[in-house]
Amino acid sequence: MSRTAIIAGQGVLPGLLAEALDNPAVYAVEGFAPGIPARSFRYERLVPLLDQLAADGIGRVVFAGAVRRPRLDPEAFDPRTAALVPRVAAAMGRGDDALLRELIAIFEEWDLTVVGAEAIRPDLIAAAGVLAGSPSAADRADAARAAEILSVTGPLDIGQGCVVAGGLCLAIETLPGTAPMLDFVARTRAERRGGVLFKAPKPGQDRRIDLPAIGPETITQASAAGLSGIAWAAGGVLVLDGAAMVAAAEKAGLFLWARD
Amino acid sequence: MSRTAIIAGQGVLPGLLAEALDNPAVYAVEGFAPGIPARSFRYERLVPLLDQLAADGIGRVVFAGAVRRPRLDPEAFDPRTAALVPRVAAAMGRGDDALLRELIAIFEEWDLTVVGAEAIRPDLIAAAGVLAGSPSAADRADAARAAEILSVTGPLDIGQGCVVAGGLCLAIETLPGTAPMLDFVARTRAERRGGVLFKAPKPGQDRRIDLPAIGPETITQASAAGLSGIAWAAGGVLVLDGAAMVAAAEKAGLFLWARD
Structure with a gap:
């Protein structure tokens, strides 16, 4: 039986997958720390990596x-990877989703x-339901509005999250990601509190890669932004260390809700 | 002939309109400085203001x-304005545009x-064309992508601006406005430069109120965010102090483009 390779970036997910695999091989993007032993590779040498995998x-x-997205060093490319650049660059201009596809x-070639990670750790996908706290009627309305917003912005290949409070959109996630978005909310809102962080995959995105994820640090960030809780599209978001x-949500007084 | 009243918030626009009017009456929202003499009023006493206008x-x-959006003091309402609250609150929950309508x-009742401001100062609406610098092909592509994004997000009553660089959306304007959005871009982007701030009215919005505006300070903010320039929907954005x-754009090396 063939081995599974984890192509690892930052965070705890590579380690969570490695725990569930028999003798996995881990290859980390240079400059990122997956927290487990890994051989490192550079995007500029993608074809040699593919040969290595074989x-x-x-x-x-x-x-x-x-x-x-890394800066690429033109001098680091091997000739075969360099030949892929026009193809990858064209995809990159169409957005994250196109690039990952x-x-x-x-x-596959x-x-x-x-x-996808969920094929290896299906337990990271929470079933629909409230996991902590209790979303109010206003919170539920905010989550519904947020889901509507993401259903419209998703096809534009923009982000996988937004913040809605009192029916109003305070932020839409873009390239920098969830943590900077929540920092933006924390900085820009006045003394008002409440509101919901909502996460969902983009409609039609390839779920094998770049599935949105939340973890304990998301609780800290959402709490600092004064939110009431976190909701997400049930089945479509990885819940790291549920x-x-x-525990963190209950301590911070935030709800967690996998929304159907 | 009846007089014109300027209902004034922050910034230079009230003064620009007052210059063009014969004996205008200026009423400023309490807590905002329109930069010209004004009587102040509170939202909680909207009906007395309407009587005053008559x-x-x-x-x-x-x-x-x-x-x-102000915090409202429940004790400050007069009974007739209080009677309007359910109606205004319902609109508020549907977004800025609904509230302003x-x-x-x-x-009107x-x-x-x-x-609209453009009825009084049509010179604040720039005709289509490049006003400063020269947008590159990449800048034009970024502006086109930005216009596409706003055409989709506008009906959601979200913002009137976004930032696109290299085809990628770095930020979408939400409740806090343009300056915090550009500050977000300045904070979150790495050393890369380039990209376009694009502004446009929301499709179908009432152009008599809340038309997007840009001014000299927008140049400063866009420059700090590392952008190449500013583009906007020609005819749909107020250009304050063109x-x-x-002059500021040329000094900062930014282009200004009223895009058809």
Whole structure:
């Protein structure tokens, strides 16, 4: 049976997947710390990595963890990876989703099966329901409004989150991600409190890569932004360390709600 | 002939309108400084203000200048304004645009004609064309992408601006406005430069109120965010102090483009 490779970025997800795999091989994007032993690689040498995966007997690949778009060093490319640049650059201009689809396509062309984190750790996907606290009627209305907003912005390949309070959109997640968005809310709102962080995958996105994720640090950030709680599209968001999240949410007085 | 009243918030627009009017009456929202002499009023006493406008011989009203949503003091309401609260609160929950339409409707019910700033100062609306610098092909592509994004988000009653760089959306304007959005971009982007601030009215919005505006300070903020320039929907954005903007843009090396 072939081995599974974890292509790892930042955060705890690579480690969570490694726990569930038999003898996984971990390859980390240079400059990112997945928190587990890993060989590092550079995007500029993607084709040599693909050859390495074949040599290592890898048949299945899972992408895990946050990766900022790197600056690329033109001198670091090997010729075969350089030949892929026009294709990747064209996808990059169409947004994150297009870029990630193109990366998946390249891995598949090397006869690798690409699976999502949820295929390896289905327990990271919370079933619908309230996990902590209790969203009020106003919170539920805010979550519904947020879901409507993301259903419209998603096809534009923009973000996977927004903040709504009292029916008003305070922020839409863009390239910088959830933490800077919540920091923006914390900085710009006056003394008012309340509101909901809502997360959802983009409609039609490839769920094998870049599924939105929340973790205990999301609780800290949402609390600092004065929110009442966090809601997300049930089944569409990775809940990293659910037990710690529930404990942190209860301590902070925030609700957690996997919304149907 | 009846007099025109300027209902004034923050910024230079009330003064720019007053210059063009014969004997205008200026009423400022308490807590905001329109920079010209004004009687102040509180939202909680909107109906007494409307009576005052009639007593002052006002037939025409123009709203001018930025106003943050205020906190309302329940004890400050007079009974007739209090009776309007359910109606205004319902509109408020549907977004800025709905709230402003409701306010216009109330003024019109008092037999006041509500006009837009552009009816009084048509010179504040720039004709299509490049006013400063020269947008590159990449800048034009970013502006086109931004216009597409706002055409989709506008019907959600979200913002009137966004920032796109290299085809990627870095920020969408929400409740806090343009300056905090540009500050967010300045904080979150790495060393990369370039990109476009794009402003446009929301599709179908009532152009008599809350038309997006740009001014010299927008140049400073866009420059601090590392942008290449500012583009906007020609005919749909107030350009406050165009001469100073062009001078500031040329000094900062930014383009200004009223896009068809």
